[in-house]
Amino acid sequence: MKIYLEYRLDGSEIASKGKIIIDLEKFGKILRKISSTIEQETGKLKIK
Amino acid sequence: MAEVALAGSLISALGSSIPQFLKKLSDLNVTLRQGATVFYKSCEIEFMFHFNLGPFESRMDSIIRPLQKILTKPLEFEHVVEIFGYTLTGDNDLKKLGIIQIEKNKATVDFGKLLELKSDLVVLGVRKKLNPMIPDALLSKHIDKNPEHTDKETIADIEVALDYGNLWYSDFDHFAVRDIEFSFNLEINLETIIEQMPPLQRKKIIAAGKALSKGNRDAISYVRIFSENFLKFQHDKLSPDLLDCVSVEPDSHFKIKSIHPKMQTAELASVGTPIILPG
Numbered sequence: 001m002k003i004y005l006e007y008r009l010d011g012s013e014i015a016s017k018g019k020i021i022i023d024l025e026k027f028g029k030i031l032r033k034i035s036s037t038i039e040q041e042t043g044k045l046k047i048k
Numbered sequence: 049m050a051e052v053a054l055a056g057s058l059i060s061a062l063g064s065s066i067p068q069f070l071k072k073l074s075d076l077n078v079t080l081r082q083g084a085t086v087f088y089k090s091c092e093i094e095f096m097f098h099f100n101l102g103p104f105e106s107r108m109d110s111i112i113r114p115l116q117k118i119l120t121k122p123l124e125f126e127h128v129v130e131i132f133g134y135t136l137t138g139d140n141d142l143k144k145l146g147i148i149q150i151e152k153n154k155a156t157v158d159f160g161k162l163l164e165l166k167s168d169l170v171v172l173g174v175r176k177k178l179n180p181m182i183p184d185a186l187l188s189k190h191i192d193k194n195p196e197h198t199d200k201e202t203i204a205d206i207e208v209a210l211d212y213g214n215l216w217y218s219d220f221d222h223f224a225v226r227d228i229e230f231s232f233n234l235e236i237n238l239e240t241i242i243e244q245m246p247p248l249q250r251k252k253i254i255a256a257g258k259a260l261s262k263g264n265r266d267a268i269s270y271v272r273i274f275s276e277n278f279l280k281f282q283h284d285k286l287s288p289d290l291l292d293c294v295s296v297e298p299d300s301h302f303k304i305k306s307i308h309p310k311m312q313t314a315e316l317a318s319v320g321t322p323i324i325l326p327g
Contacts, residue, residue, distance in 0.1 A: 001236065001327070003294060004305040007208050007228040009187075014213035019297045020191070020234055022202040026293030027236070028244035030281075031326075033289075035249045038277045045266035047252065047259045 058084065061093050061176055063125055069118055069159075073099065076111055080169075083222030088183045089229050092129055094175040096222070101168045112163055119163075122149075122156035130175040131155040135167035142172070186211055186225060191232045197240060204234050206302075229305060235327050238314055242325075253323065257316035271316070275324040281309050282326075 003020060062070075073079045080098040087094070102110055112119070125131060131150060133142030142148040147161045155174070162170060188209050195204035208228070210216070216223040242250060252270070259267035287307060296302035312327035 001290075001294070001310055002231050002233050002308040004229065004231045004307070005296065006303040006305050007230070008301050009208065009210060009225045009228060014217075015207065015209035016298075016301050017205065017207045018302050020204045020206055020232060021295045021297065022234070022236060023293045023295070024200055024202060024240065024244060026289075030289050030293065031241065031244050032246055034277050034281060035246050038249070038274050041273050041277070042252075042270050045270050047255050047264060047267050047270055 058086075058093065058178075058182065061178055061182075062095060062174065063123075066123055066125070069123060070097075072115060072118065076114055078102075078111055081221040083224075084216075084220045085223075086178065086183055086186060086225045087227050088187070088225055089227040091178050091180050091183055092175055093178045094130075094173060097172045099170045099172065101163060101165070101170060103168060104166050107163055115159075119160045122158040122160075125155045125157070125174055125176070126153065127177045128153050128155045128174060129177060131157075131173065133157070133162075133170065133172040135165055136169035136171065137167045138165075140165065140167065142170075183225070187228065187230075189230050189232070191234065195234060197237065202234070202236055202240065204232075206232060206296075233310070235310070235312075238312065238325065238327065241327065253316065257321065260316065260321050271321060271323055275322075278324045278326060279311060282311065 001022075007016070009016070070079065070082070078099050078101065080100045081096075082098075083096040085094045085096075086092075101107060128150070131148055133148050134140060135142075142157070142162070143150070145161070145165075147158050147165075149156045149158075157172065188211050190207045192205040195202050208230075210225060253274070256267045256270045256274075260271065290307040290309065291304060294304060294307055296304055309326040311324050313322045314325050315321070316323055
């Protein structure tokens, strides 16, 4: 994933450290949302 | 040395003759403070100068005579985005007084006239376009290539640093970089994506893989619909959900502007048929 960030650097600051955190539970919700759409669209297909 | 060249690039953004003039003012202790603010996104730099002209009565000896040779014509600034100036006492706008004149993106400052002002403290601000290479050269950005994966989170360390920071803070009384915007790539590994999918879906993918090897048409349709739906993931309509699942610390410094899922191709087990998943 490409994450675009805006960052503030002012005054006498020279460097800042931070973290990018992906909440996998929330990410899973997105995947389940897509999966549910796939399920609706493929429900009639017979895969054997 | 790279930092010297970069410092030169910043100062020379003012124009070829102005740095020399400013040096002279500094030698005469006329410049009280000088600051620079780089606007990263718009590729601009704003210089701010506070001049102490001293008492009007003693100005002829302290400033005008030593500067006489270079005060014969107004200072010219090119590629100006904005220019302003005022006296700290008397509330005098240098544009209204005809000291600053602007024509299109060129501006002139008549320092000879400026020295005739009764006020002893004058502020001058010049905002100019900057070489597009410079803002990027000022900052270095890093993301840890090996993010930490836990059951609940994927965490990657990031660092943003102002290169040659000590140089800027010694050259300018105030130095700042604003409107910084950049991107990081953070990959979610395939195992994590598969794990987050509903178990029924995982079973169906495997079943589709096996059925594909037998030439099952419904399996082909299934894989196509599956991939198409994940490709839709790149569309903006899902971005609020994505913004909700990605956070940055400290949020006082970093703000997420947008997130674009990168799609990755995964091979279906045993048959080598590709499916598309976000990563």
